[in-house]
Amino acid sequence: MYDLRIVVEEVRGFCDMPMRPGDYCELRGSRLSIPDGRYFCMWALQSVLPLLPVKQRRIAEENDWIPRTFRVTCPDPDGMVILRIEQLDARDRSPVDQPGARGDSAVERPAPTGRTLVEQPNARQWTPAEGNERGPLPRMLVNSRMCSGCRSCELACSYRHEGVFAPSLSRITVRKDEVGGADEPVVCRQCGVARCVQVCPCGALARNPRTGAVRVDAGLCMRCGDCVAACPFGAIRIHPDTALPLICDLCEGDPACVGRCATGALRYGRAGDLRHAAATGPGVAGEATAGRRRDGGAAECEAGGQVK
């Protein structure tokens, strides 16, 4: 039987724990251990648990998919935490060398434009989930169940950034399914390890250290559109005139869209921040915050444990 190591290979979305690339736990027999002083997300862990007993075993069958399966994604679609299961060599506890199992060197993958991009190792990217001494930085929290689909956020965004009303210039868009009645605001999630930053071939994208938002350096951007294709949430669009990417900049910490959201579908804060949830909950407190979030949306989605 192998001993196993479960390693956080990459955080493509925003993990609130936060989990960071390189975090791991180990399994010897049935004993699970986490390095001293560290932690491991239970939700992420539960997603790999069913695989662990079989990954502990040697399988000689060529057509079995288990030996070729190493990665599992955390079920939180906003988090997109990718876990790698490593089988350990009993002598030095180094990972057994198996093709495709390792992700520690530069990963080559074809870019949508046909060029091959060489990405930087994930661990080097600063992530807003790490935040500062007060914890993770606030970010856009979207509860699409509360969204009325009015698209006021699009107007607020284009008005703040461009001084005109133009949904085509907005950094946030509401994806609508009229038949099914669904409305989903699509906006930058402030990914932990942002793929847009990773794939930018000219280093035009960088984090604003104060807000964690991705900033576009118009002077460096070569308008290739790779960031648009790389965004796992489809949250980046291209300015129809300047061809620069339109990426949410969190309005320097005071998002205009949140200010005009009448339902509470958009919030700017930290998931699980109960003080904030209470402040936007139903009743008197709700009316105190900007006077408009009258739905108990925040409280409702916090109770569900997951903010989408």
Added chain:
Amino acid sequence: MSARWGCGYAGRVLLVDLTAGRSTIEPLDHGVARRFLGGRGLNMRVLYDEVTPGVHPLSPENRLMFATGPLVGTHFPGACRVNVSARSPLTGILGDSNAGGFFGPELKYAGFDQVIIQGRAPRPVYLFITDEGAHLRPAEHLWGLDVWETQQAIRSELGDEGVQVGVAGPAAENGVLFAGVFFNLARPAARTGMGTVMASKNRKAVAVRGRGMVRVADPAAFASLVGTADAAIFAHPEYDARRRLGTTRLVRALHGLGCLASFHFRTGCFPGVDRVSGERLAATYRVKGKACFGCTIPCSRFFRIESGPFAGLASEGPEFEGLAGFSSRVGNDDLAVALRAIDMCNRYGMDVISASEAISFVMELGEAGLVSSREADGLDLRWGNANTILALLEKICRREGIGDVLAGGVRRAAELIGRGSERYAMHVKGLEVFQADPRGIKGYALGVAVASRGGDHLRSEPWFELTGDSEEATRRFGEAEAAQRLSPRGKGRLVKYYEERCALADCLQVCKNTLVNMEILPYDQAACILAAATGWEFSEEELQASCERLVNLERCYNARLGLGRADDTLPDRFTREPLPPDSGPSAGSVVELDQMLDEYYLARGWDLSTGLPKGETLSRLGLEISVNPGAAAPGGCS
């Protein structure tokens, strides 16, 4: 962006000639915009000038117009609407209908304030409007599809879910005279048969995609004025009820007042109200709140039925008119059946008010023994029969059997049926009346009687009479009883005031829920926000005069078709039969129409005997036209 974008207004009008397959773009005339503001005002001016009495509603020469307003596309709450106008095939007079949703702003972003369509395409087409102009695309493959299928088909063939589409459904194709133009699946410009006009031009749909923008002249002032409106909306005592129930709260509320259209206006209370009310809908099938473009009041709702014979039925809505129309009006207390009936109207593209009137009309004729079940294709005409309601909608849409008789509206149906059925036809000027009993709300009764598009409440919406606020009534209308719904006094001035507010809402294309019913944006603020948007100076008086001008122009349009005081009437039931004793607080009431008409004409500066604008009134408003009933006036109105 290029410089062609103005402030507030997009500054362009799109003219489409379907016969020639040609389109041109013209600049919006600033003088016209100032005098008629936008939306309904722009459309009515063209209607007056170009659709003269000789133009048959279903002829190629009739103009079908779509117009937005100067605030559409901005984030002024509820400024998202569009007016669809033409001469009405249902009533033969002025036709006009207003819809919310997402079409209006998209048209603005494409750079158009108004689209005027004439002619008839040789083959079925749909019109696709982009920033560059109009493209006619073949629609043979769409002919026969319902509203929902058509919208999906157009979005998928254009490969863009952001395209906004206005559709004429199968009812319009089949020549049902109360077919609407349907936007966003369930947001129709439903009244007066605008969909029928569209289909008569061999045009299945109008689609629009705009990539442009709306600028405002003074962004800081504009933002601050929007902030004022926002604050007033959020602080409004009705905000929460509107957000939760929208207009459906009126089912229960009007039942409580004893003036909910029940059993085809035989009474004002509906015993099954609690099974079909907005509150019931909210407690059972409601999924979430929905809103039109840029609106801070998510007063619409999405519902889904999970079980029973209509399991899987899901849609946005309904509004009060549909809900009451297919419940109390037809005597049905099964909410799911009502929702299905509304859904059928939305898919077939029919007006729920006219359709529910047609059905309740036949049911009452059945009860009165004027129409037998055999004559009604074997249908059981008893009140509330679910099978009959749904089957009649199907038959009307296809114009088969009794449905063909009803497809022209109840005025025509009564002519075809004869036997004294006219007195059961609840219409004014050929347009079926709404779901509140005018006998319990006298201001509304007057508004419905004088409305320029026929039996319609949205030309005036004098909700103030429900407040009972005598002090305010005296201050605003010089008559304390203007605030008493059962009194005929003060209603002339009340209706005049609210007609102009409704005109303002239809010109700016702001929702009447906010601008009229919630009294957001009084004239002084409206003048300021128009100035901030357009960069032109507007005064409160000028704005009010523009609204008054529009009401007068519409009266002149109908006068030219021969209408006058004799047509400002109500079905006899409302003026002669008191509401029965089971109508709660409205029992015993009838509409004292003549008295109210006198006061109204006086307030308007119209002749008491003809009901037509006096020359001095028209010149005061700068309308250089003379009205002789029945005689076509030469020349234009501006």
